Amino acid sequence: MPPKSPSVSPSWLLGLPALLSTGLGGQVLAATAPIQAVAESAPTLLLARELGPDVSPAPYLVSEKFDGVRGLWDGRRLRFRGGGEIQAPAWFLAQLPTQPLDGELWLGRGRFDEVSALLRRGDPADPGWRALQYRVFELPGGEGNFEQRTARLAVLAPPDGAGPVRAVAQFRVADRVTLQQRLQEVVAGGGEGLALHLADAPYLTGRNGLLLKFKPVQDADAVVIGHVPGKGKYAGQIGALRVRNDDGQVFLLGSGLSDAQRRSPPPLGSRLSYSWRGQTDTGLPRFATLLRLRDAGT
Template identity: 30%
Template sequence: MSKNITNSMSLPREWTKEIDPTGWWITEKYDGIRAYWDGHSLYTKKGIKIPLDEHFTSHFPSGIVLDGELWCGYNSLVKMQAILTKILKSTNQVCLEADKVQYKIFDAPSLDGSYSQRIHKLRQQMNPNSVASVVDILECTGEAHLMQALEQIEKKGGEGLVIRDPKSFYEKGRTNSLLKVKSYKDTEVTMIEISPNSYAYLCLQCGLNQKSDLLHFVGRTENHVL
C-alpha cells in the first residue's frame, strides 16, 4: 500500500553563512529513515506503508500527525535500512524494540500554530517512553554556537543539524524556515555497482524499476561510498 506523502512533508534547504541563525532552534539531523505518521499508520517518505506492531505504535500520541525519523543509533543507517527491508518483506510483525529502533519526532503538522507552539503542544501530549520522543532543541545564540553544536554532533557520529525558525508555520515542500547544516553537501551521483539486496531496497524506496541498469539518487560523496 502506498500513499502520496512527499507532497505533505516539509523539506529543508541548505544553510549558508549569509543567514544569521541567532534565535533559530537547533535540532540534530538524525541519519535514519524519514517516516510520517498520519495518526493511524506510518509511511516512508515515498509513501510506502510500514507495518508496525501495535506495541511500538502504542507509544505514539493518538490522532496527531507526526513527522520524524526511524533511527537505531549512530553510524547505523545501513542497519536501519536492513530493518526496514525486513519489515516490508516479512509476513509477520517485527519487534523493532529488539533492534533499539526509536522514532525521533521533530514536528507535528496537524497541530496549529508556530513551530514553537506545535512543539509545546506535542510535548504536553507525549508520555515519556523509550520508543517515540520529541527531539532535543537548543536555541541558537549565533554562528559560533551553531558550529560548536555541529562539531559535537559529528564527534558522536551524527549526520549534522537542522535549524528551524521557531515562529514558522508548517510548510509543505522546500522551505526557507527549515535549513540543514552539515560539513559536507549532498549531490547527485550515478551508481553503477550495487548488491542485489541493496538495489532492491533502493528501488523500493525510490519507486524505481529493478531492471534499470543505472540508479540516480542523492547521496554522500565525502568518501565516495554510498
C-alpha cells in the same frame, strides 16, 4: 549588529502571502510528485535546504539531525516519505498518539543501514523493533508557530521518555561560532549534523527555506530515472545513473558507484543520497558522488 535574515530567498518571501492563502505550498511539491512510482501518493512534508554561509542561527530552533528513515504518522498508519505503509508491530503503533506526527525512525548514530534493513524486511515480529525509536520533530497541520508546536510536542512525547516515541530536543544558538561548535560536538560523537527550523514559522510543507540543514558535507536525495551505458573499462556495465533531485534538477551521477552496482544498477525509481561540492555554471551539483541507496519507499 542585528542578526541577518533567515535563509529564505527574496522570491520566496514575496510569495509568502500566496503560500499562506493556499495553505500548503503545493507548487513546490507538484514538481516532485511524479518522480516516485508508489502505490499511494507521497505525503506532503517539509524538506530542508542547505544553511547559507551568511545566515544567523538566532531566529531558529536548532536540533540534531537524526540520520534515520523519515516516518509520518497520521493517527492511524505509519508511512514512508514515499507513501508506502511501514509494517510496524501492533505494540509499537499502540504507543503512538492520535495526533499526527512527523519524525525519524532511528536506532542510533551511524546505524542508518540497520534501520533501512529492518524496515525493508517488513517483519513486525523482528526483534529489532524493540530498540527502534521514533524521534519526532513536528506536529503536521498543528496550529501556532514552530516554537509553540515544539512545546506541545515535548509534552506529548517527552524527549527523555521511556517509550519509543520521543520529541527531538530543540535549543537556541546565538551565533555562527557557537553553531559551528555544536556541529563539531555532534559529528565527533558520530552524529550526522544539525537541523535549523525557523522558530516563528507556521506549519508549511515543501522546500521553502523554513528548515535548514548544517552538515560537514553537502548532501541531498535524488531518484534514478535512467541508466547510461559505460565506456572503456566500464563497457558492458553502467557508466552513470541519470537522476532527478527533489528540486527537479536532472544530472548524471557516476562517482561512488561500486563494481557490483555498475553490473547490476539500482532500478528506475530507486532513491539515493549523494554528496556534492558547490555548483556548476548552470546551477547543477558539482562533483556529485553516490553516498548510499535508500529504499524506494523512503
